[in-house]
Amino acid sequence: MSEISLTEQPNMFQIDLNQLDLQQLTMFKQQLDQSLSVFQDSLQSLKIAQNKFQESNDCLDKFTPDTKGKDILVPLTGSMYVPGKLINTENVLIDIGTGYFAEKTISEAKEYFKRRVSYVTEQIEHIQTIAQEKSKIREITIDIMETKLQNLQKDAAQRA
Amino acid sequence: MIEEVRKKLETELDKFKQVQKDYHKAVARRQILGSQLNENNVVKEELDLLNPGNEIYKLIGPILIKQELIEAKENVNKRVEFILSEIKRTEDLITSLDKKQETHKENLVKFQQSFEQAQSKSMKSN
Numbered sequence: 001m002s003e004i005s006l007t008e009q010p011n012m013f014q015i016d017l018n019q020l021d022l023q024q025l026t027m028f029k030q031q032l033d034q035s036l037s038v039f040q041d042s043l044q045s046l047k048i049a050q051n052k053f054q055e056s057n058d059c060l061d062k063f064t065p066d067t068k069g070k071d072i073l074v075p076l077t078g079s080m081y082v083p084g085k086l087i088n089t090e091n092v093l094i095d096i097g098t099g100y101f102a103e104k105t106i107s108e109a110k111e112y113f114k115r116r117v118s119y120v121t122e123q124i125e126h127i128q129t130i131a132q133e134k135s136k137i138r139e140i141t142i143d144i145m146e147t148k149l150q151n152l153q154k155d156a157a158q159r160a
Numbered sequence: 161m162i163e164e165v166r167k168k169l170e171t172e173l174d175k176f177k178q179v180q181k182d183y184h185k186a187v188a189r190r191q192i193l194g195s196q197l198n199e200n201n202v203v204k205e206e207l208d209l210l211n212p213g214n215e216i217y218k219l220i221g222p223i224l225i226k227q228e229l230i231e232a233k234e235n236v237n238k239r240v241e242f243i244l245s246e247i248k249r250t251e252d253l254i255t256s257l258d259k260k261q262e263t264h265k266e267n268l269v270k271f272q273q274s275f276e277q278a279q280s281k282s283m284k285s286n
Contacts, residue, residue, distance in 0.1 A: 093217065093224075096206040097199050098239070100232060101224055103215035112206070 004032065006133050017144050022152075025145045032138045039131040043124060050120045057113035060106055065089055162278045169271040176264040183257040190250045197243045204236045 005012065020028065068089045073081040092109050093101045104112060207229065210216070216232045217224040 095219075097203040098236070099219040100203055100207070100236075101217040101219060102206065102210055103217070108214075 004035070004134065004137060006137060017141060020144075022145065022148055025141055025148070029138060029141050029145070032134055032141065036131060036134055036138065039127055039134070043127055043131070046120055046124050046127070050117060050124065053113050053116040053120065057110060057117065060092070060110055060113070063089055063092070063106055162275075162282055165271065165275045165278050169268070169275050172264065172267050172271055176261070176268060179257055179260045179264055183254065183261060186250055186254045186257055190247065190254060193243055193247045193250060197240065197247065200236055200240050200243060204233070204240060207233050207236060 017025065017028075067086055070086050072084050072086050074084045075081050089106075091103050091105055093103055094109055094112060096102050096112075207216075210229060212229060214229065216227045216229050218227045218232065219225075
């Protein structure tokens with residue numbers, strides 16, 4: 001697994017991109033393209049996760065003590081509902097992962113979702129900085145490739 | 161002579177491909193384990209934040225079963241330990257497969273050279 005970075009880091013070779021030939025540059029660019037698309041995918045799934053947590057949090061705002069005893073429709077399947085009454089507006093069950101559910105009060109639940117949203121946001125920012133650095137390197141690589149190509153064409157024209 | 165070398169080259173290539181396949185499998189497994197460890201650590205953190213009064217349920221099939229907080233914590237801790245040992249095992253496997261890949265690569269180059277030599281020799285003798 002290779003790492004590519006703009007700044008010097010331990011256990012990493014420094015490579016002058018100008019020293020590489022076109023084939024090597026193409027391979028290098030392909031590698032960058034691949035990791036960039038991985039980052040795009042993970043960014044997308046993180047954003048979906050962020051939205052879900054945010055939605056759940058917003059949902060809790062409507063869960064006030066006044067809603068106690070109100071009529072609700074409980075979904076049995078995606079297309080079938082049965083009428084019911086809301087009898088517990090103090091606690092909710094939350095999926096905390098790996099099959100565990102925890103009963104929490106509304107305020108605890110809100111804390112939980114806030115924590116999750118900030119965690120996911122952190123991850124998004126982290127990935128974004130890495131992705132930006134990589135796309136910068138990609139642009140530089142493309143620039144060098146273009147100058148190399150132009151030089152090649154010039155040489156060919158001179159020879160002709 | 162040439163057939164012999166070619167056979168050697170082919171079997172070596174097959175071996176190399178097999179090792180490469182195993183290597184990719186091991187790397188994929190390492191990634192899955194990494195995300196599982198991450199998820200379990202998140203659950204562990206959440207369990208640590210809970211008050212003793214909070215009820216815990218475990219999803220088993222389609223039903224939720226009530227569980228003691230201590231029991232749940234123990235379970236998650238055990239799982240994290242298990243995943244850590246699995247990660248170590250997979251990483252050892254990856255390094256050994258990496259080494260194997262290198263030796264196969266070297267052998268391939270050697271066989272390739274002797275194959276080419278044999279080929280040019282037979283061309284000359286013809």
